[in-house]
Amino acid sequence: MLPWILGRGLGIAGYLSLFGLTAFGLWLRHPWRIRVSKPAPETVLRVHAVLAPLTLVLIVGHVIALVLDRYAGVGWLGAVAPGGSSYRPLAVALGTLSLYFGAIVGATAALAGRWGRLPWLPVHRLASLAFVAVWLHGILAGSDTKVMLPIYIVTGALTLAGWMTRRLAKPSLTPHRERPAAADRTDVPMLTAGRR
Numbered sequence: 001m002l003p004w005i006l007g008r009g010l011g012i013a014g015y016l017s018l019f020g021l022t023a024f025g026l027w028l029r030h031p032w033r034i035r036v037s038k039p040a041p042e043t044v045l046r047v048h049a050v051l052a053p054l055t056l057v058l059i060v061g062h063v064i065a066l067v068l069d070r071y072a073g074v075g076w077l078g079a080v081a082p083g084g085s086s087y088r089p090l091a092v093a094l095g096t097l098s099l100y101f102g103a104i105v106g107a108t109a110a111l112a113g114r115w116g117r118l119p120w121l122p123v124h125r126l127a128s129l130a131f132v133a134v135w136l137h138g139i140l141a142g143s144d145t146k147v148m149l150p151i152y153i154v155t156g157a158l159t160l161a162g163w164m165t166r167r168l169a170k171p172s173l174t175p176h177r178e179r180p181a182a183a184d185r186t187d188v189p190m191l192t193a194g195r196r
Contacts, residue, residue: 003066006065007062011059011138012138013058014058014059014062015155017051018055018059018131019131019155019159021055022128022162024048024051025048025127026159026162026163027044028044028045030162030165030169031166031169052106063099066079073086074086074092078096079096091136091141092141094133094134094136094137094140095141097133098134101126104126105126
């Protein structure tokens with residue numbers, strides 16, 4: 001039972017960490033942020049940056065624990081190939097796909113500003129898809145979904161509200177940033193703003 005308990009615990013912790021990562025990411029560029037002085041944008045960016053590797057470590061632990069659990073029916077094939085699991089193939093496939101989405105989002109964010117004009121921001125927007133896939137994965141794959149459902153409902157609703165209000169907010173509320181000189185410009189506006 002230990003691998004299953006570890007796998008489930010790490011999966012729940014990884015989901016909550018991903019929720020925090022997503023919430024702070026949405027808040028970083030939310031138009032309402034200019035009305036709120038605390039926390040400072042630099043603090044929000046640092047928390048967002050710390051939650052990214054923490055989420056990765058928790059999810060990798062979740063996957064490894066479930067692969068090692070023979071009862072779980074995931075196996076290495078199910079962990080890396082969507083649909084390869086004998087246990088709830090669609091639900092596990094959503095988890096596998098979300099891991100790939102998250103890896104792409106994280107890699108482009110880590111490389112932003114380092115490889116010339118790498119278009120990291122459009123790729124970073126895949127984070128919304130990753131969160132939705134993980135949310136569905138948790139609901140459909142978890143053996144204790146009834147117990148976890150209130151957490152999934154609250155975190156899903158808060159994330160949806162953050163995403164919707166960010167999309168629907170009036171453009172006049174969006175913070176205006178000075179554009180850096182051409183020599184100082186990078187494709188990472190939030191990171192360069194945090195360093196000033």
